[in-house]
Amino acid sequence: MPKPLTKAEIEAIFAAFAAHDPEPKGELDYVNLFTLLVAVVLSAQATDVGVNKATKALFAIADTPERMVALGEDAIRDHVKTIGLYRNKAKNVFLLSQALIANHNSEVPDTREALEALPGVGRKTANVVLNIGFGQPTIAVDTHLFRVGNRTGLAPGKTPLAVELKLEKRVPKPYLLHAHHWLILHGRYICKARKPACYNCIIAQWCRYPDKTPAPGAVAPPRAMP
Known part of the structure; x- marks a missing residue:
């Protein structure tokens, strides 16, 4: 089992998301x-x-x-x-x-x-x-967010509800409102299911995923022995 993320690491992850995309938006169109x-x-x-x-x-x-x-x-x-x-x-x-x-x-x-x-x-x-x-700080766990919560080590859980409740406790309050969008968009475009783009990931240095995808043309480093 990978070492759990520390509070400082979780803070750093969301600070990176905030710096990259201060006002994330959903991608559904609506008028009211x-x-x-x-x-x-x-x-x-x-x-x-x-x-x-x-x-x-x-x-x-x-x-x-x-x-x-x-x-x-x-x-x-x-x-x-x-x-x-x-x-x-x-x-x-x-x-x-x-x-x-x-x-x-x-x-x-x-x-x-x-x-x-x-x-x-x-x-x-x-x-x-x-x-x-x-504008309530809720976290909607879809397949993307469920994957990111488990894969990164932010909020490992066997069910969407478990991931949601864990994130509510772990995400620093200043970042709770936008955490939902940051994590879903990250899962949709970077931390994809089959082949995550780890080489373009802004939180890769803290992520606990062991099988990080190397950049195209690069040689993957050998996995560490358990």
């Missing part, structure tokens, strides 16, 4: 809190690029719960049919729009409990909306 919620619901097991292509026309005509309900489930489904699991997602978008009208005066709620009570909204989706929409 409602369309943010819809976009995040649609993004489960789909790429942000694919969701953005599907929602461009949808959000142009249905950017409120009332307009989404008026559009109807069949028309919503036609707009999002290029996204994985689109039938179930279209149904959830329709139902959550109805729920917002009936239970929240057409407003997106700002608590995890209320968000998770909406159709199609789980803990990860709720955390994304709370973070981006309401």
Whole structure:
């Protein structure tokens, strides 16, 4: 087992992220809190690029719960049919729009409990909306963040919830608001699943991953004996 990261090393990691990208942003397109919620619901097991292509026309005509309900489930489904699991997602978008009208005066709620009570909204989706929409220091653990948390040694855990809770304890408070985006973007573009670009990694000197990818053309150093 690699040696756990120290508090100083974790501080250095997030200081490096902050210096590199002081105001990280999510890559889903939206026009208000409602369309943010819809976009995040649609993004489960789909790429942000694919969701953005599907929602461009949808959000142009249905950017409120009332307009989404008026559009109807069949028309919503036609707009999002290029996204994985689109039938179930279209149904959830329709139902959550109805729920917002009936239970929240057409407003997106700002608590995890209320968000998770909406159709199609789980803990990860709720955390994304709370973070981006309401500026709360939540951490949404997707496959990228789960990988980075385990691979780097920042927050080893067997489940997304375990990684989330560990990160909440370990990330220094000044960096908590943006930690979600830094780690997801890092996993998406640098710390990739099959072949991480360790030679371009700004936190490589602290990362505990033993099989760091050498730069193209370079010879990988021999692994240390346990």
